[in-house]
Amino acid sequence: MPTNGINKALKLQFGLINYENRYLTAEAFGFKVNASGISLKKKQIWTLEQDEQDGQVVFLRSHLGRYLASDKAGKVICGAEKPDPECRFLIVPQSDGRWALQSEPYQRYFGGSADYLSCFAQAIGEQELWAVHLALHPQASLLSVARKRYAHLSASDGEISVDSNIPWGVDSLVTLVYLDGKYSLKTCDSRFLSNDGKLVKENSNTTSFTLELKSGKLAFKDCDGKYLAPVGPTGTLRSGRCSKPGKDELFDLEESHPQVVFQAANKRFVSVKQGVSISANQDVETDMETFQMEIDKESKKPMFRTNGGSYWTLVTHGEIQSTATEVEVNTRFDIEWRGHRVALKASNGKYVCTKKNGQLSAVSDTVGDDELLLMKLINRPMLILHGENGFVCHHKNSNTLDANRSVYDIFSLLFDNGAYHIKSVNGKFWFVSSSGLVCSDGEKAEDFFLEFPEHGRVAIKGSNGKYLRGDQGGTLMCDGASVDASCLWEY
16 A cells, blocks of 8 residues: 555646736637736636756646746747747745746746736836635645655644545545635634644634645745644644745645445445455444545546555455455446435446345346445535536525635535535525525525536535536526536535
C-alpha cells in the first residue's frame, strides 16, 4: 500500500483578482484577456503549469487551453497553443498573500484594469498585484509532502494530526473556506484550525491563512507570517517557527473519493474483518466496514477499495474477495440505483447476493431482497455542490437556491434509510415545490437520493423521480428527466 499520494493530486486551478476586485478573464474571441470578470466562472479559471527544467518558471493556461504571453513591448495575449519563451512567468509572492507576475524573458510586471492590461511595469505597484482564488472543489484530503502522511481530525486530542497512512473515513475530509482573499481549514465537525493548533468554532484572524505556491505544492501562511507544518510525533498541524516555506511546510490537496458503508438484508455491515472474504457479518461500522468507491473514468463503473489498499474482485464460483491489488475487469462492478437500495452486478453478469452465512457472491440472475444493499455515504457530512455554471448557494431574497454562484454555502447531509435529507444553514430542510423549484426552508425533511454516475460527480434525485439541475436563469430546479451534464455535480 503506497503511503504517499494514493489518490491523484488535484491540478491547481484558480482565479486571479486585481486591485479593482475584478477577475482576469480569457475571452474566446481573438484570444484577448481583460480584468472585467465579476465572479469566478469558466472564463476566469486558469491552470498553473510548471516548467520541467526550472521549477521557478510557471505557465498560465486559460480555459481554452491557450497560454498567457507577453512580448517585449508589454503587449499581453493568450493565444499560444504550446508554451513558448514569451509565456514564461515568475510568481513573486507578497506579504499579504497576493502575487505579482513577472515576465521571465523581459523582467517586467503584469497588471492593469479592465481592457487595459500590459506587462511593462518595471516595479510592483498596486495595479500589478493579484489575489488568488482557488477554483478547486473546496473539499479534499491534505497530504504533507515531507511526512507523506494525511491530515485528519483527532477529536480526542482536539487537533488536526498529520499521521494517517491513508485518508480514511470522515475525519480525513478537510474543507477550504475562502473569505476576503484568505483561506481557513474546516474540519468535518465544523471547527476551524487556529494557528496555535487548536480547533475553534469561529473564523477569525488566527484561523485565516494566505495560500502560497512553491513547486506546485501549497503552503499556508498565518497572520504572523509563519507557516503551517506538522509538529511532534502525531504531526499536530500548527504554525511553526519558519517564515519561509521549506519541505515541512508544503502540502498537496488530493481528490477525496466517496467512502461508503453497506448493510445487507441480514441487517449486518459488509466487512473485511474476517480476512479476504467480503461478508455481511458485523454489527458496528469501523474502518474495516468502510470502502472507497473509485469510479473508473472510461467505463464509469465503480471499484471498491478496502482500508488495506486492495480491491473487491470476482473470484471462482462467483465469490467476492478483497484480493486484487491492481484494477482489472473483475474489480469493476455495475451499480443499479433502486431508490432506497442499490444492487451490484459483477463482471460475470450476475447480481451480488448475500448468502446465509453473510458471504457476498455474484450468483443471481434477478434482484430480490438478498441482492439489495443499503449504501451510506460517510465522508460528506457537509455538502458543497458545484455544477456546470457554478456553486449552489442560498438566493439572497427568497427561499430558492442559485446554482451559478462563485461562492458556496455549506449544507448538512443527513442519512435516513437509503435516502438523504439536506439541511440549510438556518436549520430548515430542502424540499421540491409542485412547480419543481428546490426550496430551502422546509419545516420537515424530504427524501433525496444520491447516484454516482461518473468519476467525481453526483446526481441527486428528488422524491418526484426527477434530478436536480441548474436552469438557464441559474435557479436550482428538480425537473431533470434523465442524467445529463446539467444534472451532474462536483460534491
